[in-house]
Amino acid sequence: MQEFIHLSSWNMLLINFIHIMSAFILGMIIGFERQIRQRTAGLRTNTLVAVGAAIFVSLGVRIYQEMGGTQTPIHIVAYVISGIGFLGAGAIMKEGANISGLNTAATLWGTGAVGACAGAGFLAEAVVAALFVLASNTLLRPVVNQINRLPYREETGEASYMIYVICTENHKSEIREKMIDLLEHSTYPARKVTDHTFGRGDVEMEFTLFATAVLAHEIDRIVDMAETFEGVKQAFWNAKDE
Numbered sequence: 001m002q003e004f005i006h007l008s009s010w011n012m013l014l015i016n017f018i019h020i021m022s023a024f025i026l027g028m029i030i031g032f033e034r035q036i037r038q039r040t041a042g043l044r045t046n047t048l049v050a051v052g053a054a055i056f057v058s059l060g061v062r063i064y065q066e067m068g069g070t071q072t073p074i075h076i077v078a079y080v081i082s083g084i085g086f087l088g089a090g091a092i093m094k095e096g097a098n099i100s101g102l103n104t105a106a107t108l109w110g111t112g113a114v115g116a117c118a119g120a121g122f123l124a125e126a127v128v129a130a131l132f133v134l135a136s137n138t139l140l141r142p143v144v145n146q147i148n149r150l151p152y153r154e155e156t157g158e159a160s161y162m163i164y165v166i167c168t169e170n171h172k173s174e175i176r177e178k179m180i181d182l183l184e185h186s187t188y189p190a191r192k193v194t195d196h197t198f199g200r201g202d203v204e205m206e207f208t209l210f211a212t213a214v215l216a217h218e219i220d221r222i223v224d225m226a227e228t229f230e231g232v233k234q235a236f237w238n239a240k241d242e
Contacts (some may be wrong), residue, residue, distance in 0.1 A: 015121070016058055023054030023118035026130040030111050033137055034104075040091055041104045046111045049087070053080050053115030061120060077116050084112035107137060159239040161188075161214055163207040163223060171231025172203045178229055179207055186222055188214065202233065214239075 027050025028043065035042035041049075060076030088105030110133035117126035163183075167175045176193060183190050190207040198204035219237050226235040 012062075016062075019058050019118050019121055019123070020051060020054045022123050022126055023050040023115040026050060026114050026118065026126055027111050030107065030114070030130060030133055030137075033134060034107060039104055039107075040101060041108055046108065049084060049108050049111045050115035050118070053084065053112040054119030056080050057116045057119030058121075073120065077120075080112060080116055081109075084109055103137070107133065110136070159213075161209040161211060161219065161237065161239050163209070163219070163226070163237045164235065165205045165207070165226050165232055166198055166202055166234040167205070167229075167231045168233070169201050169203050171229075172205070175226075175229055175231055176205060179205070179226060182222060182225060183207060183209070186218065188219070188222070 024047060027047040030050070031041075031043035031046030034046055057073060057076055057080060060073045064073055088108045091104045091108065092101040110129070114126050114129045114133065117123075117129055163179070165175060165179060172195065176195075180190055180193070188209050188211050191210045192208040193205060194208075195203050195205040223235045223237055226232055
């Protein structure tokens, strides 16, 4: 019967209680901040994630200490991380090009780490981890808002840049080679070149650049040079935010 029932000493039970209670309190503090901001994962969810992680890690430590085996507490922590990763994925929502819930998923991940520290008995580390999770969600918020209010600058932004050249069908091959050479020498090499019929007897070539950030005046210079090539009727460029 003793093989199937493991009775803990009062001392060990108290230690586990302190570990899990620490995870409960720290998870509750993180969740409280999330609940105030009306996030999907609020008070209860973050508390449960922290407590669950603490229970699993604490259980792994006890099993390894009392029964041995190949599954060390490190393995248990790895499984907890994977499990919370799936939980976080459920909080991420995608609507068209818009993605929401990334911060919620990251917070759950951080809360799980706090619980894992508490479950392993590293209470001071758990407190420090909780403080940094809270700081990420509170102290960095004004910084993010301030950055988002700044005007968009093309030279510092990241996007897909395309140069379009409309030319006659007879000059297509020659202009393609000239444009590739021009872009290479301008340090904006083309990642992809596509073309399609444009009107009667004309072709529009699209040069997609490797660069994700460019200087607008340099691209303007390339376009101006392209318009001097024989057979080119028009050249222009645009950018698409990634």
